[in-house]
Amino acid sequence: MTSLSLMPKDVADTAIDRSNAVLTIDLDALADNWRALARLAAPAECSAVVKANAYGLGIAHAAPALWQAGARTFFVALLEEGVRLRAVLPEATIYVLGGLLPGTEAAFEACNLRPVLGSLPEIADWAAHVRTLGAERPAAIHVDTGMNRLGITVDEAVALGVEGAGFRPSLIMSHLACADTPSHPLTARQVERFSRAAAAFPGVPASLANSAGVQSGPEFRFDLVRPGIALYGGAAIAGRAPLKPVVRLEVPIIQVRQGLPGDSVGYGAAQRLARDSRIAVLSLGYADGFHRAFGSADGRPGADAIIAGQRCPLVGRISMDLVTVDVTDLPPQAVQRGQSAVLLGEGIGVDELAAHGGTIGYEVLTGLGARYRRVYVSGAG
Numbered sequence: 001m002t003s004l005s006l007m008p009k010d011v012a013d014t015a016i017d018r019s020n021a022v023l024t025i026d027l028d029a030l031a032d033n034w035r036a037l038a039r040l041a042a043p044a045e046c047s048a049v050v051k052a053n054a055y056g057l058g059i060a061h062a063a064p065a066l067w068q069a070g071a072r073t074f075f076v077a078l079l080e081e082g083v084r085l086r087a088v089l090p091e092a093t094i095y096v097l098g099g100l101l102p103g104t105e106a107a108f109e110a111c112n113l114r115p116v117l118g119s120l121p122e123i124a125d126w127a128a129h130v131r132t133l134g135a136e137r138p139a140a141i142h143v144d145t146g147m148n149r150l151g152i153t154v155d156e157a158v159a160l161g162v163e164g165a166g167f168r169p170s171l172i173m174s175h176l177a178c179a180d181t182p183s184h185p186l187t188a189r190q191v192e193r194f195s196r197a198a199a200a201f202p203g204v205p206a207s208l209a210n211s212a213g214v215q216s217g218p219e220f221r222f223d224l225v226r227p228g229i230a231l232y233g234g235a236a237i238a239g240r241a242p243l244k245p246v247v248r249l250e251v252p253i254i255q256v257r258q259g260l261p262g263d264s265v266g267y268g269a270a271q272r273l274a275r276d277s278r279i280a281v282l283s284l285g286y287a288d289g290f291h292r293a294f295g296s297a298d299g300r301p302g303a304d305a306i307i308a309g310q311r312c313p314l315v316g317r318i319s320m321d322l323v324t325v326d327v328t329d330l331p332p333q334a335v336q337r338g339q340s341a342v343l344l345g346e347g348i349g350v351d352e353l354a355a356h357g358g359t360i361g362y363e364v365l366t367g368l369g370a371r372y373r374r375v376y377v378s379g380a381g
Contacts, residue, residue, distance in 0.1 A: 023372035031069035047073035049228035118150035127166025138170035161200025179212035211236035234361035248345030266316025270297035288369035293357035
């Protein structure tokens with residue numbers, strides 16, 4: 001066996017490029033989606049949520065594209081994500097949604113990050129930090145209006161507004177639990193509860209809307225909105241078309257094989273062929289975040305692939321590294337070893353793919369694996 005380490009670098013790189021699935025991220029589409037949401041949200045400020053490595057697309061590329069589009073405030077989940085983002089965007093306002101763990105105040109200070117404080121002990125710790133410094137340091141206060149996850153109660157928020165938190169918060173925020181179904185009765189209750197909490201902090205910007213909230217109406221938007229999934233081409237509201245698609249996934253065909261009626265395909269013999277068939281084998285699997293549930297079985301169709309411009313059904317279970325596709329209806333010359341199949345793009349969106357696995361577009365995007373060769377495209381560079 002020839003080791004790639006012994007090959008000239010250009011030969012090795014070419015070999016790797018041909019063998020890997022390619023995930024193409026359209027940074028122009030990402031920027032256009034932010035601009036569309038910013039126009040919709042105005043006069044509220046439109047921030048950008050870039051947690052989970054920008055929903056799996058790569059924070060080092062996505063965040064600068066969003067900054068160039070006009071975003072100035074960003075949200076991440078973890079302190080480590082905030083540190084990474086600060087290295088990419090030295091001038092941005094960065095909030096860390098996961099809150100303030102004991103002993104992390106100095107790290108927030110060193111990287112000019114703003115914690116989102118979701119409990120009275122966190123608020124007390126930040127107030128003590130501010131007193132030690134003898135100077136104001138911005139932080140957000142998270143109010144729980146119905147999610148029952150993070151945040152102080154509305155009554156606690158109102159009391160803090162009267163008594164003082166020990167520092168002046170830079171943002172009051174909450175999070176919608178059911179915004180993807182705007183008619184859910186909890187949504188209206190959350191707006192009312194958050195309005196009461198925000199009124200206790202006059203002059204402090206307020207933020208409630210996620211992607212779905214931005215698209216649901218002005219009563220959700222307050223002073224700052226926090227879109228996430230809609231930026232990346234996912235549908236924020238059930239049944240509503242998403243903005244521009246941002247990702248395209250192309251996978252090489254590594255073999256085309258014949259199957260006979262009655263033959264089974266893949267693990268568990270979950271699907272049997274009903275006719276003479278040609279099967280294309282693709283080089284990816286659940287190790288790449290292409291979930292096992294996307295496969296098919298007798299009586300249950302799975303996802304599709306696009307080969308030679310036509311939709312072709314997946315056949316059998318998804319393996320760790322391989323996917324099989326029924327290409328019987330394509331001309332033999334249209335399906336060749338080394339050719340690409342499209343699993344995201346050309347009309348197949350993240351939400352369609354997610355539906356085949358009984359999940360959501362968020363999970364598809366954030367689960368995109370490390371083995372893909374990521375290609376970033378932009379007319380600006």
